[in-house]
Amino acid sequence: MNDNEFDYGPLTGLxxxxxxxxxIDIAPEPDGTENNPYYETITYTAIxxxxxxxxxxxxxxxxxxxxxRKSNDKVFHHQTGYWMWDAAAKIxxxxxxxxxxxxxxxxxxxxxxxxxxxxxxxxxxxSADHDTWKIIESPFMAQKAxxxxxxxxxxxxxxxxxxxxxxxxxxxxxxxxxxxxxxTLTRS
Ligand code: HEM
Numbered sequence: 530m531n532d533n534e535f536d537y538g539p540l541t542g543l544x545x546x547x548x549x550x551x552x553i554d555i556a557p558e559p560d561g562t563e564n565n566p567y568y569e570t571i572t573y574t575a576i577x578x579x580x581x582x583x584x585x586x587x588x589x590x591x592x593x594x595x596x597x598r599k600s601n602d603k604v605f606h607h608q609t610g611y612w613m614w615d616a617a618a619k620i621x622x623x624x625x626x627x628x629x630x631x632x633x634x635x636x637x638x639x640x641x642x643x644x645x646x647x648x649x650x651x652x653x654x655x656s657a658d659h660d661t662w663k664i665i666e667s668p669f670m671a672q673k674a675x676x677x678x679x680x681x682x683x684x685x686x687x688x689x690x691x692x693x694x695x696x697x698x699x700x701x702x703x704x705x706x707x708x709x710x711x712x713t714l715t716r717s
Contacts (some may be wrong), residue, residue: 535578537588538614539621539641539649540686541638544590549624549690552596557674557698557706569596569712572647573612588614612651614639618709623653623681630667633679638664647687654680674700683711690714 537544552567567651573592589611596606610625621639626632635653641698655662656678664676681694691713 535575535588536591536616537575538616539571539639539651539685540588540590540612540614542687543592543612543683543690546688547571547714548717549712550713552710552712554596555704555707555709557700557708559701559711562622566599566615567596567605567712568599569594569714570717571595576611579613581685584690585615587615589613589640589708621651621653623651629674630670631676632665633663635662635681647648649685651683652681653687674698675714677705688716690716690717 535665548570550568554565554567556563566671571594576589578588591611594608597606607717608625611623622636624634625682635655637653640650655664657664677697679696683692693711698706698708700706
């Protein structure tokens with residue numbers, strides 16, 4: 530696969546290395562909520578296209594996201610996955626893995642105005658109960674810290690990219706803790 534030959538559609542603007550230090554994480558704690566200001570680097574690499582069943586053509590980016598706490602500079606979240614664009618169906622897909630033994634395949638629509646306004650908006654979601662866009666997790670996580678849903682909106686501009694995401698987690702005997710993350714990044 531040679532990345533230059535391909536049309537990544539609304540994902541095109543993501544390709545590259547992004548850094549941002551305005552991150553806010555709200556995460557579950559046994560006795561309430563943890564609030565973590567953070568900074569991060571997200572690297573999106575164009576990896577070409579994939580043909581499925583000689584029918585579906587996807588163009589794909591691979592990414593890694595490394596997130597550090599402002600208070601102590603430690604990496605406290607690491608994530609990797611793919612963004613995929615199905616131009617024929619106009620569907621954008623985001624598969625992600627986190628090293629808690631949780632994987633997500635989120636899908637959805639994109640509002641794409643790159644040629645007009647220099648912006649693409651990617652809106653994806655998944656839920657434990659959805660037929661298609663789903664979450665899988667280890668037996669431990671299913672029992673103790675189960676991810677029930679994930680939704681994410683990414684706004685990609687020419688020089689700035691921002692995202693907001695909400696992950697609902699059943700944990701510490703409570704249903705649907707609202708675990709949120711948001712940041713604004715610039716291309717480095
Ligand atoms: C920037 C992104 C993210 C950051 C900074 C972040 C950070 C955190 C933090 C600090 C905790 C609490 C850990 C602890 O107290 O031991 C946590 C818990 C958790 N996160 Fe995230 N998270 C992010 C994204 C995600 C995503 C995308 C998912 C899944 C789709 C996820 C699933 C979970 C789960 C299931 C827990 C409960 C485990 C536990 O607290 O022991 N997180 N996260």
